[in-house]
Every structure is written in structure tokens, then in C-alpha cells.
Amino acid sequence: MENDRAPGSLAEVLADVAAERDAQDRMWGVQEFPDGSGPEFAESAERAKRECAAAWSRGELTWRHILTEEFFEALAESDPSALRTELVQTAAVAVKWIQSLDRRHGATAHQTRAGSGRAEKLVRDRVPEIIRVDGRLPETRTAPPDEHAGLLRAKLYEEAGEYVASGDPAELSDLLEVVHALAALHGVTPGELEEQRSAKAAARGGFSNRTVLRLKE
Known part of the structure; x- marks a missing residue:
């Protein structure tokens, strides 16, 4: 069984992600925005796939290549179910990258951002x-x-x-x-x-x- 406190452990990274999400929720509250994704990013996704495959064939694959491919694949989706799948895959790769960093350099304490939230927001007139x-x-x-x-x-x-x-x-x-x-x-x-x-x-x-x-x- 994986040591939860060992550098690069999944539990340690997910705990940091959860802490960051909690800090963001305290700062910004519930946020809802349009997705902004769609087929207009399909060419960027294909280019990222080609670059990832080329780097693999040269023996020069990096986490940057992998995460970029997953990110643009997400951006190219407009169907909510497919977009969700791609975002989960993107998040999973980001977590794996953090784990790799921790194994190579040792885990560091994650510092969540402090603050009272957005500087401005639209409010009712009174x-x-x-x-x-x-x-x-x-x-x-x-x-x-x-x-x-x-x-x-x-x-x-x-x-x-x-x-x-x-x-x-x-x-x-x-x-x-x-x-x-x-x-x-x-x-x-x-x-x-x-x-x-x-x-x-x-x-x-x-x-x-x-x-x-x-x-x-």
C-alpha cells in the first residue's frame, strides 16, 4: 500500500488539491461561467497530439507535451459528457505531474492563497x-x-x-x-x-x- 505521506503519494497531492479548492471557494464562492470550448480548438488539439507523438518517437516526451495534449482535447469538446471526460483526464495528468515533481524534488508544503475574494463585483442598487x-x-x-x-x-x-x-x-x-x-x-x-x-x-x-x-x- 502506498505511503500517504511519502513524496509523490497520490493522497498527499489530492489533499493539496482539496485544500486549494477550499481556499478558492472561500475567496470566490460558487462560480459559474460558460465553457468557452468547442470545435474551433480542434486544430490546436490535433497539433498538440502530433507534437506529443513526435516527442515520444524522439525519446523527448515531457509532462508539458502530455498535459498540453489533454488540455487542448478538452478545449475542443462542446458535448458536456465528453468535455467532462477530457477535463477529468486533464486533471489526472496534472496530478501525475505533481507526483513526479514530488518524487524527484521532495514534496513541499502547499501554500493556499489568502485574501478576501474578488476586488469588485456587481451588487444590487441598495x-x-x-x-x-x-x-x-x-x-x-x-x-x-x-x-x-x-x-x-x-x-x-x-x-x-x-x-x-x-x-x-x-x-x-x-x-x-x-x-x-x-x-x-x-x-x-x-x-x-x-x-x-x-x-x-x-x-x-x-x-x-x-x-x-x-x-x-
């Missing part, structure tokens, strides 16, 4: 007032229109992630507030948005029947 009432002095600025749109999209993922993580239906009101703010950017009022939702429900139905469609491969 939050600065609430902070002042609490006796504190908030530092604020007004985002320009283009930045505001991007901040709202990020906020949409943040609020959706908080609901997914907690399952608390109260989080849905925050999500709805962001949806209304995004709709307003497009000149759509809450009433018009509800009309659009209602029309789509009449034409295509809602989700109350729990219907799952099996897709043909």
Missing part, C-alpha cells in the same frame, strides 16, 4: 446604502454600459450556481432579478418578458410533465 447603515463605508463605482452587460451575464451564472449549490428556492428571486435586468438591456419589460414566456409555453409547453427526450446518436 447594497451600498445597507452597508452605510451598518456603519461601514463602501467603495463603489458606476460601470459603463458595455461592462454592465458583461457583469450581468456573469451575475446570471453566479446566481444560478448559488441555487444549484444550495437548492434554496429563495435564490430563484435573485436569479429572476438578474434576468429582468438583462431583459431591460434589450428594451424588454418584465411584462413583455412574461408575455414571451407565456406564448412559448402555449406553443411548446412547459416542463411540468417531466418529459425527457432520448436523442439518437
Whole structure:
């Protein structure tokens, strides 16, 4: 059985990874972003595969070659299941690389980053007032229109992630507030948005029947 404390042990590396994830969660909270991956990275993935194979044939294979291949293979995926598989493989190679480093150079204590989190974030309009009432002095600025749109999209993922993580239906009101703010950017009022939702429900139905469609491969 592997010695959990030996340099290069899987348990030691995974403990460091878990500690880093815990530190990131404390700093940033639940984060949700679009994947940003897709077939536009397929050429980069093929190039990374060729470079990895060539390095192997020359006897010059490095961890950099292997991790780069796995990383670009992940970037080239858009199907969630395939993307997840590639990300797990990428993470596994990164862990193996750390183990190799530890075996060659000895394990070092991992230092997680300290901090209070992101320097800025979009908040509801009355939050600065609430902070002042609490006796504190908030530092604020007004985002320009283009930045505001991007901040709202990020906020949409943040609020959706908080609901997914907690399952608390109260989080849905925050999500709805962001949806209304995004709709307003497009000149759509809450009433018009509800009309659009209602029309789509009449034409295509809602989700109350729990219907799952099996897709043909």
C-alpha cells in the first residue's frame, strides 16, 4: 500500500488539491461561467497530439507535451459528457505531474492563497446604502454600459450556481432579478418578458410533465 505521506503519494497531492479548492471557494464562492470550448480548438488539439507523438518517437516526451495534449482535447469538446471526460483526464495528468515533481524534488508544503475574494463585483442598487447603515463605508463605482452587460451575464451564472449549490428556492428571486435586468438591456419589460414566456409555453409547453427526450446518436 502506498505511503500517504511519502513524496509523490497520490493522497498527499489530492489533499493539496482539496485544500486549494477550499481556499478558492472561500475567496470566490460558487462560480459559474460558460465553457468557452468547442470545435474551433480542434486544430490546436490535433497539433498538440502530433507534437506529443513526435516527442515520444524522439525519446523527448515531457509532462508539458502530455498535459498540453489533454488540455487542448478538452478545449475542443462542446458535448458536456465528453468535455467532462477530457477535463477529468486533464486533471489526472496534472496530478501525475505533481507526483513526479514530488518524487524527484521532495514534496513541499502547499501554500493556499489568502485574501478576501474578488476586488469588485456587481451588487444590487441598495447594497451600498445597507452597508452605510451598518456603519461601514463602501467603495463603489458606476460601470459603463458595455461592462454592465458583461457583469450581468456573469451575475446570471453566479446566481444560478448559488441555487444549484444550495437548492434554496429563495435564490430563484435573485436569479429572476438578474434576468429582468438583462431583459431591460434589450428594451424588454418584465411584462413583455412574461408575455414571451407565456406564448412559448402555449406553443411548446412547459416542463411540468417531466418529459425527457432520448436523442439518437
